[in-house]
Amino acid sequence: MRRKIVAGNWKMNMLPDATMSVLEELQTLIEGATAEVVVCVPFTDLNYAYYATQEKKTVHIGAQNMHWEESGAYTGEISPSMLTAINCEYVIIGHSERRQYFAETDETVNKKIKAALAHNLKPIVCVGETLEQREAGETVNVITSQIHNAFEGLEAKDLDNIVVAYEPIWAIGTGKTATSEEANDAIKEIRNQIEKDFSTGDISILYGGSVKPENAKELFTTSDIDGGLVGGASLKADVFSKIVNYDKE
Numbered sequence: 001m002r003r004k005i006v007a008g009n010w011k012m013n014m015l016p017d018a019t020m021s022v023l024e025e026l027q028t029l030i031e032g033a034t035a036e037v038v039v040c041v042p043f044t045d046l047n048y049a050y051y052a053t054q055e056k057k058t059v060h061i062g063a064q065n066m067h068w069e070e071s072g073a074y075t076g077e078i079s080p081s082m083l084t085a086i087n088c089e090y091v092i093i094g095h096s097e098r099r100q101y102f103a104e105t106d107e108t109v110n111k112k113i114k115a116a117l118a119h120n121l122k123p124i125v126c127v128g129e130t131l132e133q134r135e136a137g138e139t140v141n142v143i144t145s146q147i148h149n150a151f152e153g154l155e156a157k158d159l160d161n162i163v164v165a166y167e168p169i170w171a172i173g174t175g176k177t178a179t180s181e182e183a184n185d186a187i188k189e190i191r192n193q194i195e196k197d198f199s200t201g202d203i204s205i206l207y208g209g210s211v212k213p214e215n216a217k218e219l220f221t222t223s224d225i226d227g228g229l230v231g232g233a234s235l236k237a238d239v240f241s242k243i244v245n246y247d248k249e
Contacts, residue, residue: 008234062090171209
């Protein structure tokens with residue numbers, strides 16, 4: 001189901017005290033927001049983030065990764081049930097940094113999506129092309145094949161609990177941003193692929209890649225972009241709140 005979502009990906013940043021402080025400030029600044037707000041924090045901050053947001057319940061908490069197995073000899077990994085045990089609701093899967101640095105593949109992304117859904121976690125599934133792929137005219141083929149492979153074996157009803165994030169790798173943390181037209185066109189191709197595979201394109205698809213207060217409204221009000229997955233700009237409550245409140249500026 002399409003709905004406006006603004007999600008923050010804190011990556012490997014924030015200690016517990018700072019996590020609670022930022023989230024307490026953020027909740028005050030986003031009261032009355034029309035978009036659903038998600039903040040994906042490091043594993044060590046999940047408990048603190050949950051307790052910091054329970055009174056107002058205006059922020060949903062997510063993890064940044066998980067393993068697909070329930071338990072076992074996987075040193076350093078976190079299982080789906082470990083996340084649900086501490087009231088985690090969302091989990092980012094297949095982020096480009098996981099693919100680039102930790103050998104994440106479409107196959108492992110597929111396994112993680114299925115495991116997340118089986119444990120009532122909502123996956124935020126990331127896809128995106130490199131600069132080389134974009135310059136070679138391969139953007140559409142890359143992102144649609146990533147989605148097709150990641151969603152293999154799923155059913156249309158599963159789409160209600162999945163969010164997709166299109167993050168062109170060349171725009172992550174570089175200060176470069178796809179134009180609203182470029183981003184919308186890419187997301188439209190992703191939606192078309194999902195509709196081809198499941199006979200429906202009714203799913204929230206976010207844009208990620210140097211989203212900031214100055215470009216949020218233009219990006220989020222296009223025909224196919226349903227919000228954003230925000231990196232560095234989500235670490236400061238005052239900045240992130242302006243992105244969340246893009247429709248009030």
